[in-house]
Amino acid sequence: xxxxxxxxxxxxxxxxxxxHNLALHLDYIERAATDGADVVVFPEQSLTGYFLSDLxxxxxxxxxxxxxxxxxxxxxxIDVIFGFVEETSDHRFLPAAGYLHKGEFVHVHHKxxxxxxxxxxxxRDLAGGxxxxxxxxxxxxxxxxxxxxxxxxxTASIAAADGADVIYGLSSSPGRGxxxxxxxxxxxxxxxxxxxxxxxxxxxxxxxxxxxGFEDGVNFWGGSEVVGPDGEVLxxxxxxxxxxxxxxxxxxxxxxxxxxxxxRRDENxxxxxxxxxxxxxxxxxxDDG
Amino acid sequence: MRPSATGEMTxxxxxxERARRGLDLDSGLTCRVLEAFIRDEIEKFGIQRAVxxxxxxxxxxxxxxxxxxxFGPKRVLAVLMPYRTSNPASRGDAETLxxxxxxxxxxxxxxxxxxGLLGELDEEPNPLRRxxxxxxxxxxxxxxxxxxxxxxxxxxxxxxxxxxxYGTQFGxxxxxxxPIGDLYKTQVRAVATALDVPAAIRDKAPSAxxxxxxxxxxxxxxxxxxxxxxxxxxxxxxxxxxxLIDGGFDADLVHDLQRRVVRSQFKRRLPLIAKxxxxxxxxxxxxxxxxxx
Numbered sequence: 007x008x009x010x011x012x013x014x015x016x017x018x019x020x021x022x023x024x025x026h027n028l029a030l031h032l033d034y035i036e037r038a039a040t041d042g043a044d045v046v047v048f049p050e051q052s053l054t055g056y057f058l059s060d061l062x063x064x065x066x067x068x069x070x071x072x073x074x075x076x077x078x079x080x081x082x083x084i085d086v087i088f089g090f091v092e093e094t095s096d097h098r099f100l101p102a103a104g105y106l107h108k109g110e111f112v113h114v115h116h117k118x119x120x121x122x123x124x125x126x127x128x129x130r131d132l133a134g135g136x137x138x139x140x141x142x143x144x145x146x147x148x149x150x151x152x153x154x155x156x157x158x159x160x161t162a163s164i165a166a167a168d169g170a171d172v173i174y175g176l177s178s179s180p181g182r183g184x185x186x187x188x189x190x191x192x193x194x195x196x197x198x199x200x201x202x203x204x205x206x207x208x209x210x211x212x213x214x215x216x217x218x219g220f221e222d223g224v225n226f227w228g229g230s231e232v233v234g235p236d237g238e239v240l241x242x243x244x245x246x247x248x249x250x251x252x253x254x255x256x257x258x259x260x261x262x263x264x265x266x267x268x269x270r271r272d273e274n275x276x277x278x279x280x281x282x283x284x285x286x287x288x289x290x291x292x293d294d295g
Numbered sequence: 296m297r298p299s300a301t302g303e304m305t306x307x308x309x310x311x312e313r314a315r316r317g318l319d320l321d322s323g324l325t326c327r328v329l330e331a332f333i334r335d336e337i338e339k340f341g342i343q344r345a346v347x348x349x350x351x352x353x354x355x356x357x358x359x360x361x362x363x364x365x366f367g368p369k370r371v372l373a374v375l376m377p378y379r380t381s382n383p384a385s386r387g388d389a390e391t392l393x394x395x396x397x398x399x400x401x402x403x404x405x406x407x408x409x410x411g412l413l414g415e416l417d418e419e420p421n422p423l424r425r426x427x428x429x430x431x432x433x434x435x436x437x438x439x440x441x442x443x444x445x446x447x448x449x450x451x452x453x454x455x456x457x458x459x460x461y462g463t464q465f466g467x468x469x470x471x472x473x474p475i476g477d478l479y480k481t482q483v484r485a486v487a488t489a490l491d492v493p494a495a496i497r498d499k500a501p502s503a504x505x506x507x508x509x510x511x512x513x514x515x516x517x518x519x520x521x522x523x524x525x526x527x528x529x530x531x532x533x534x535x536x537x538x539l540i541d542g543g544f545d546a547d548l549v550h551d552l553q554r555r556v557v558r559s560q561f562k563r564r565l566p567l568i569a570k571x572x573x574x575x576x577x578x579x580x581x582x583x584x585x586x587x588x
Contacts, residue, residue, distance in 0.1 A: 020339075020587065020588055021583055021585045021586065021587065021588055022583075022586055022587050023587050023588075057583050057585075058583070059581040059582055059583055060580065060581050060582050061582060061583070061586065181328065184320045184321050184324050184325045184328070185316070185317070185319065185320060185321065186316075186319035186320050186321050186322075187319070187321065188321060189321055189323070189324060190324070191324065219335060220331070220332060220335040220336055220339075220585075221583060221585050222583045222584050222585050223332065223336060223472070225328055225331065225332060246327065246328075246331055
């Protein structure tokens with residue numbers, strides 16, 4: 007991996023207002039690029055807002071939609087990772103994270119694990135993705151996951167096994183849990199634990215970009231952060247407030263930590279693959295799915 | 296939970312302890328979220344002002360103090376709406392809070408309106424009907440002040456009374472945004488302390504003050520502290536009533552609370568719409584309230 011400067015754009019998108027949100031993106035991209043960042047990352051569905059329900063078909067875009075041209079153009083200066091809802095040619099709508107570099111999509115990740123329980127109802131309006139892949143950029147090999155994906159530790163394991171030196175988690179995480187004595191939201195506590203755990207055990211950078219603001223009474227708590235391969239928090243945005251926060255991601259840290267803790271070298275991908283294939287087959291034949 | 300070795304029933308300490316811990320909250324963090332909630336959810340409608348019905352009780356005191364923090368004191372109007380039988384101490388407590396917060400206030404007597412309506416009735420209504428009429432008269436006055444002051448109505452119903460249905464639909468339950476609807480009564484008390492709500496308001500017995508000497512806990516037949524524990528375990532932790540009874544909670548109380556929650560569900564939802572079309576409001580026509588904001 008090449009050393010690079012990352013900017014976390016902890017924004018507050020308007021719900022269902024593409025035009026407003028596009029302007030918001032261009033503003034943060036401009037500021038991130040001006041301050042020397044190589045990559046700027048936005049939260050899940052940063053272009054659309056989160057609790058869309060019936061607004062989904064109104065804000066979904068195919069990736070070649072001309073309305074994305076300003077973002078493509080901006081990505082000639084700085085790599086842009088942003089969240090949107092992608093409409094496929096057969097008119098499915100998928101929560102997506104796009105990586106734009108020099109005016110082109112290098113990769114689009116579709117949220118694999120739609121969240122449909124509690125306050126969430128994604129599967130009513132959205133379709134889920136079917137793959138987790140790391141991808142190459144001039145900076146290095148990276149991977150993107152979206153919110154609920156990370157609550158399934160296997161997605162981060164796949165991304166790491168596929169060689170990602172940086173795992174981006176884009177989220178719209180509702181703040182909940184105000185238990186006494188902790189001074190942080192229950193959801194924040196869990197996310198911070200996950201970010202540190204993934205970074206430490208997969209010996210890579212974890213970049214969590216969460217949004218702020220409210221939608222229909224639900225708060226999004228922010229607290230976006232970059233965690234280094236030794237589990238150290240390198241940068242963290244404030245809770246609840248819009249922010250643009252910078253961090254330097256260095257290859258030397260990866261090298262040093264992977265030397266001290268060669269977990270990635272020792273990971274038995276073949277074992278994982280064969281055992282998961284066996285379990286999947288057994289479940290299929292036993293339970294018919 | 297089970298008979299101990301000596302045969303006596305022991306209370307499941309862990310279940311009560313679980314409720315106690317679950318109800319314990321970080322007041323500072325809670326206030327931060329709630330202030331931001333009021334500001335954000337009202338400002339996105341192009342409004343930076345709020346009106347609150349201030350009764351002199353703890354719930355409206357907390358909503359009022361949070362609104363004053365969210366917008367600054369000059370942008371929050373406290374509306375005091377006494378009826379002729381209201382406890383004078385309630386008004387005094389409300390005025391103390393108004394002075395402490397430095398917010399504007401107005402007093403709108405509802406006696407003439409309520410008595411005028413009562414005078415049109417053929418029979419003397421029971422206390423419940425009288426209480427509902429008063430609560431709805433206050434709603435009318437409050438929403439008029441909302442328009443006059445140019446501020447949205449900040450609600451004052453807590454989670455306990457919303458779950459129990461202990462409120463008047465289209466009366467005191469009416470609001471544009473409700474910062475305390477996810478706080479149980481005992482949690483409202485903790486937040487009130489953090490907000491420096493005067494002790495006189497925090498320490499008095501909760502009362503809807505709809506008739507002389509009314510007490511919530513006497514009328515309901517249980518105390519809020521226990522009710523909150525039961526509701527927390529049933530609602531938030533999703534225990535079954537039988538689990539609570541096994542855990543030492545009074546069976547009659549658990550069943551009573553469960554019944555009240557079920558019976559009042561209609562109060563927490565919009566009126567039912569008879570479905571005819573393929574896209575019925577709120578059934579399959581589902582847009583967020585913050586549509587485009």
